[in-house]
Amino acid sequence: GAVVSQHPSRVICKSGTSVKIECRSLDFQATTMFWYRQFPKQSLMLMATSNEGSKATYEQGVEKDKFLINHASLTLSTLTVTSAHPEDSSFYICSAKGTGLDEKLFFGSGTQLSVL
Amino acid sequence: QQQVKQSPQSLIVQKGGISIINCAYENTAFDYFPWYQQFPGKGPALLIAIRPDVSEKKEGRFTISFNKSAKQFSLHIMDSQPGDSATYFCAASMRTGRRALTFGSGTRLQVQP
Numbered sequence: 001g002a003v004v005s006q007h008p009s010r011v012i013c014k015s016g017t018s019v020k021i022e023c024r025s026l027d028f029q030a031t032t033m034f035w036y037r038q039f040p041k042q043s044l045m046l047m048a049t050s051n052e053g054s055k056a057t058y059e060q061g062v063e064k065d066k067f068l069i070n071h072a073s074l075t076l077s078t079l080t081v082t083s084a085h086p087e088d089s090s091f092y093i094c095s096a097k098g099t100g101l102d103e104k105l106f107f108g109s110g111t112q113l114s115v116l
Numbered sequence: 117q118q119q120v121k122q123s124p125q126s127l128i129v130q131k132g133g134i135s136i137i138n139c140a141y142e143n144t145a146f147d148y149f150p151w152y153q154q155f156p157g158k159g160p161a162l163l164i165a166i167r168p169d170v171s172e173k174k175e176g177r178f179t180i181s182f183n184k185s186a187k188q189f190s191l192h193i194m195d196s197q198p199g200d201s202a203t204y205f206c207a208a209s210m211r212t213g214r215r216a217l218t219f220g221s222g223t224r225l226q227v228q229p
Contacts, residue, residue, distance in 0.1 A: 006159070034216050043205065043219045044160070093159045097215060105209075105217055107152075107159035 002028045004096050006108025013084055014116055021079045021111045023094030029074035030096035034105070035067075038091040050077050084115045120208050122220025129227050135193035137223045139206035142187065146208040150217070151180065151191045154203045163204075164191070196227045 003026040013019050023033060032051050036044040050056040050071035058064050066088075068080040077096075081088055093110045121140045129135045141149075150165035166173045166180040166189065173180045179192040193200055206220040 004159075032215065041222075041224075043221045044217075046216050046218075049216055091157075095159075095217070104150075104162060104165070107161070110157070110159045112157065 002026075002096075002098060002104075002106045004030075004094065004106045004108040006094050006111055008111060009109060010112045010114075012114045012116065015085050016083055018080055018082045019084055019113060021081075021092055021094070021113075023077045023079070023096065023108050025075045025096045025098060025106075028096075028098035030077070030098050031074065032097045033071055033077040034095045034097075035069060035077075035079050036093045036095065038093060038110075040091075044093060047079075081113065084113070086115045089113055089115045120206060120218050120220045122206050122223060124223060125221065126224045127226070129196045129225065131196065131198060131227055131229050133196050133227075135196045135200070135225055135227070136190060137204055137206070137225075138188065138190045139208075139220050140186075140188045141208050143208070143210075144187070145210050146218075147211050148209045149180070149182065149189050150207050150209075151178070152205045152207060152219075154205065154222075160205060193225075196225075198227045198229050201225055201227050 005024045007022050035047045037047050038044045047062045048056045048058045050069045052071050052074050056069035071077040095105045095107045151163045152160035153163050154160045164175045164178045166182050168184050177194045182189045204223045207217040209217045
């Protein structure tokens, strides 16, 4: 299947700092990327949808100014957690959908964020 | 997001047995139903998916059964192996519009040797 690379896999930061997570589609062009958040032993919750070259669409309850999403190219989307706090600690996962790949969504390996 | 209900929450199966996980959905606009497998600390990996125009799809030891009238679908894992021990998520999406996946709550499967 198609490959989605997500970095970093794990990050620890101090409260108040910002963290950037990258999501790259390695062998296909991702017209749409989705960002999910997953707490321990829970399901994946959609945070936002991003389309290349346009503003992201955020789910209800997700703060746009806190979770900045940029989808500047067809192979790269970034999620920046600004002024992170301990409650932002979670597993963040991106997924990508490309043209010609039907409905299939391919997921990155996830980023475990721990805010101290 | 429209809800997708998944059961059971956890499942213990003996090696060689059949693992069955069930999901039900509400939104009749859903027309794509994938199952994902997730190991701890990893992203979900697509196992198998089905569209509502077929009632069953089989790939190796994995089978999806789909009941459109009941708005239910299930995953059957035949000859379950210890390596199948993971969390399984059903999901649903629409082929038009945003196409984001709505996930079930997950089932933690443990296959005992």
